[in-house]
Amino acid sequence: MNKKFLGLALMSTIILSGAGLLNADEANAHGYVEKPAARGYQGSLDKNTMGWTAAMEKYGNVITNPQSLEAPKGFPQAGPADGRIASANGGLGQISDFVLDNTGADRWVKQDVQTGENTFSWHYTAPHSTTKWHYYITKNGWNPEKPIARKDLQLIGEVKHDGSAASNNKSHQVTIPADHSGYHVVLAVWDVEDTPNAFYNVIDVNVKGNGEITPPVEEAPATPTNVKTSEVTTSSLKLTWNTVSNAKEYNVYRDGKKVATVGGTQFNDANLAENTTYSYQVEAVGTNDKISEKSAAVKATTQSSEVEDNQKPTAPTNVHSMGTTENTVDLMWTKSTHFLGVKNYEVYRDGKKVATTEKTSFKDTGLKADTTYKYTVKVISVGGNVSENSAVFSVKTKEAPSGNTTWEADKIYNTGDKVIFDDLEYEAKWWVKGDRPDQSDAWKLLSDKVMNWETSKAYNGGDKVTFQGQTYKAKWWTQGNQPGTESVWELI
Incomplete structure (x- = not known):
């Protein structure tokens, strides 16, 4: 398939109920490193000074879409291919070129950083449930005239998260090695909890400090305060506390046993027994790895399922697409809450239920190309109470390349029939119906990917x-x- 079709998502639009007309890529967008500015975000800034045409030539389509540098997670074992790390393999088809992988010591705008501790701040347009963030920097002696590969990078920081929304953890303290100076590239990776994907941002930096680093703080951090529980259900609760200066992460204890280490000031505990009292404490881990005293204990008792369910769950919000092709829409939404807990979600397409899932995501397949679909989602509580519908999310699938048809789940295909699925072209090896081309031996991949x-x-x-x-x-x-x-x- 011609590569020019890979980025057609940039041309589609969506309508969000009650929100007016938005660009589809804003709905598909999720986040970027804002400070120091990532390469893609810098491109979106530069278009305002150097002009659209010049910025497009230098940065590519990312100037309209710095939030969507998305690829499979699992880096460094998985993720973007070597040489395609900066572009995240083209951003799962949302960005149609690999301009961000271009090389040159003087090609990219550099952000000044110091050896030692630096703050990296994210801007989230869809604050997904998050597993962790991890940071890498090019090794001394790397060659800026060659595309970035795994062998060029070393790990310099990891910020753990508890699976809750990223919005409660926007800034991270990352240490630039004392032996680094001059031009380097930092890779920031944001691992989403409930999808197989991650977001990849490279930041071009000019490291200053001449190898000197601020002497480390010797004392342990202060004890966390204002530890509170909220959103207590039959099987889960949320724990929060105040930020502690010089803390890089926090250890959470339940009934005296450590159950988590998180980078932010929030922990969502799950899989608890109903009608049971638990005791929690938090300790801070300093940037020098010294540990504070444990906080005062706070107790909470989970709900009982025997309590009358007389309250509707909150309606799902922020329904959007993680990626739209000729015949698929990859839906996601924000988690709902209920005092007893959430049982599952129901997904409706054009008013007809198409899925029931415990996850906050669903990939709808077998759709028609160049067609508008309207989706709503509602949630059912543990006690069987049903929420209101979410706002309507309207999205149009991409147009199929000329001469090609898109795969449809209820259609019969014979040997030699060709279809488009997820922006890729396949050919049927034999008679087939209902088997997805990307998962079945009945289909042969024709696209050069x-x-x-x-x-x-x-x-x-x-x-x-x-x-x-x-x-x-x-x-x-x-x-x-x-x-x-x-x-x-x-x-x-």
């Missing part, structure tokens, strides 16, 4: 896959054999 290896999928001799940032080719038929460890795969 190497997909990530999947343990459950069968591959024929000559098929290519990416795994842990490297590309492999199958020597013969294989299924379940991991590239890099089995002789059936040849590194290319």
